[in-house]
Amino acid sequence: MHLGGPYHRRLLIAAVLGAVVWAALVARLAQIQIADHGRYASEALRQHERRVILPARRGSILDRRGEALAVDVSNPSLFVDPHEVADPDRVVNELTRRFHLDRSRVRAAVRSQGGFAWVARDFIDRSEAEHAMRELPGVFIRDEQKRMYPSGAAAAHLVGFTNRDGRGLEGMEAMHDRVLRGRDGWTTEYVDARGRGWRPPRSALASSRCGDSVVLTIDRRFQEIAENELHRAVEKANARGGTVVIVDPRTGEILALANEPCYDPEAASSSPPDGRRNRAVTDLFEPGSTFKIVCASAAIEKGRVRRDTQFDTGDGVKKISGVSLHDAHAHGTIPFEEVIAYSSNIGTALAAVLVGEEDIYRYARRFGFGLRTGIDLPGEIPGVLRPVESWSGRSLITVAIGQEVSVSAIELVMAFSALANDGVLMRPFVTRAVLDADGQVVSRTEPQRVRRVVSSETARTVREFLSMGVEEGTGRNAALAWCSVGGKTGTAQKFVNGTFKNGLYVSSFCGFLPADDPEIVCLVVIDEPRGAYYGGTVAAPVFRNIVAGLAAADMGLLARFGRPLEALDEDSPWSASSIPPADSLMVLIAAEKKVAVSRQAGASLGPQAVAAPQADLGRAKEAPEAAGLLVEVPDLRGLTAREAYRRLSRALLETELVGSGRVVSQEPPAGTTVSRGQVCVLHLEGGPDQEDPSRPVHGGL
């Protein structure tokens, strides 16, 4: 073919050039896709995948019998993805109306940048939320765990509290935060360029592990009694505050620990910090006469004094080693046992001179004064007991009668516990055991002996002095008809800014029972009572009321301590009828934990899986009530959310709260027979409007 000119030559050149360029493209493609594949692939992975945290359920804090003091409850929260919101005005209006939210905050969330903004995080109605999610594009539900304290302020200073993100900030929540927190799991989801997840998260790549539960040595019943009695006493005496500590002297277990003022752990951040302090371990006070046990023990142990050694206390006013001493009454010449029983300062001072500085100091140390007890609570501050070298000439006398020293409540109660425990000081503790999610014991705290303080004979002898003090001495107001009690009163002027402050006192009483073989030691400290201020008048009756309450709460205690139940103070709320039937609860609690665990496992599989774990419960044969699969829903109307939760968990039912305050209505209604593990929705006062006709019916729950 001849077209003339350079046509075919130039076509050839063009074709060859094209082929070369084509080969270059293929080479370049191979470079990108094969040689550099790894680099681009990892870069793309960073861009496309997002880590999704699967939060672990925080472990519970339980009292020694398994009653919940702190639990995680799941509740639905609402959030919006502003990118997905088609009609912002409608979403704002509907959310504001349906959930009674603050319009401006909802608007801010809907208009926010990014793909995620919370709208409502507190106890909203699940079906209402699901309804909103279906109807309003861009609105989504996420289940969140919320910390709940079913016993309210009970043991608040021990239990502590968490922040919004579930971090323990105080008390056991802080102390055992790592144990309670468990381990979050994670997985991945794919995101688009706007940060929205478009492929749902894969099943867990690392599953979360529920936090372990912490069982405290606290008995919630004892705790409540201690708190109520303390509260009443502080109010009655118009005092600044107070502390009650109840210890099992044989083991060092803290059975109750109450402080006034107190706080609500669910509203911890808004409570005054003064109320959040666990005074029992952080606050020091001058003990006064309660400290005389040191002198008495040292004197007896060293053989310097016998119980019948006579001391001339004269007319109640005497100057010894330059210290002017006063007794409340003139006792004349009395044996040593009465010196302690009647709390004679003069007699104690005379005995102290016989004992000497070194031994007073040494025994005070052996009782643990001026040292940390080692209790497993954060923030313990040791009392102040200066070494002998820095004592003045007066110090022997003043220390012996409990001045020039300061102690914490926990120190003082442990010193008495050493006497109660036949002379052996134990380390106090609050953590009884750690249980994993299946209820298996992970670790158990073994009682720990600190040291022998005095011989068991000495301890018994001093205890007898103290029983005498309750029977006929300063502690008469602590006496119980049904049980022998020993104890010592204490009244100390407050030492403020380096001087004794007139009119400000710390009144205390530390007692134990039964006197011959004590199982319970209880310290009552009332800070700055107005009016009457003697420990025997202010603190001893509180002790008595508390002990009476304990006996009413725990019949076993009463039976063991032998004598018949005595009439309580008329105004004491503790009577046998108001106390829930006791100890079959432990079994129930174990069964309840199983439900919780199974539900946890089922949660990721969706609602249909929730029913399955109930089969598990058939095995909990130990408790007759627990063996049945069906339970009756109790009437919860009018109760507080906490009390309602408590009742439901006893009935092995799950709680879901809507609103806040008292229960207005419940679903299903009282008396309905349901299977265990069923969720009961409680509408509280502050919840969404009950009359709203657009509310969907709960039947489908």
Next chain:
Amino acid sequence: MTYYDAARTRMDRSILYAVLFLVFFGLVMLYSSSAILAADKHQTSAFFVGRQALRTLVGLVGLGAIYWLDYRRLRGRTAWVLWGFSLVLLLLCLVPNPLRVSVRGTHRWLQIGPLALQPADFARLTLAILLADLLAKAGPEGISTWRGLAKPAAVIVLVAAMVVVQPNLGSALAIGMIGAILLWLGGIRWRHLLAGAGTAAAGLLVWILSSSYHLERVRQFFSGAAETDPQKGGYQLHQSLMALGSGGIAGRGLGEGLQKWYFLPDAHTDFIFSIIGEEAGFLGAALVLIVFLFLFTRCVRVIRDAPDRFSFLLAAGMTASLAVYFFVNIGVATGLLPTTGLPLPFISYGGSSVISNLFAVGILLGLSSQGRRKAGSRV
């Protein structure tokens, strides 16, 4: 008439098959790359692929019609009329009128009823037809002088200039290159070509320097830095390379791409090749390149076997208009050329593009039957 009837049985069907393969593979990839955007914006994932299928159908009907017509009828006055018509359409893009569509400050489209038209796509075809006619008539001798070159050069510059002010530098350059290839194949002298190319380069430089937008793109291209800010010019290229690179040899699998989740802008139009690379891997991407190479070698055969200068130049013009877009598109997607928006023939979303390209194939198929017969008779 028997002359043509006898010839038609000998049309190069492999060209048609290659094109059909690209068109259908293109629809598959178009669906994959546009489904998310379509579902978000138009409530149906098939929005773009449905429209593209319809236009492909129109294009195929046009292909058949053009094949059945005698391509020689395109010579002379028809070429001028078509070219003039293209100019009118281009003019409509420049002056405000109800048909004009503005997108991000550019005026590249006309909306005529349901049809969105990009006149530049038709202008490149009509220009090639007119040039083939002019150059065939003039012959190498006719364009050996500046004077002889004036007319073809003016025809090219006019079209390119009207496209460049839309503004649409990429298409204008492509049109200029198609024109230059035709001039060269038509026998232009080297020094004339170099002088013209130099002038064009100078003009281009002035244009780039006067526009911060283009300057930034070129700067980005030469800096070579990975850009992660979506607001910056290098972002698109970076995402394109990430798509190709993460695809590896075998790809993520059709439909399994992740870059189309708004990471790669224009994933279903100018950067569809990157999605092919991501989902079908090097194997799939290389297959596309091989099919194009095969198509172009067949086209070169058609050119080579052309019975006369007009046929030769017309076939060359149609081939060039496909090849330039192909090379520039792949070059941009692989980062060998600065980012500019040219569609990949037969595959990228775009009605004007696929219809005009199928028209071009129709002309080539007509030429193939013609050329083959002559070639066959020569043996």
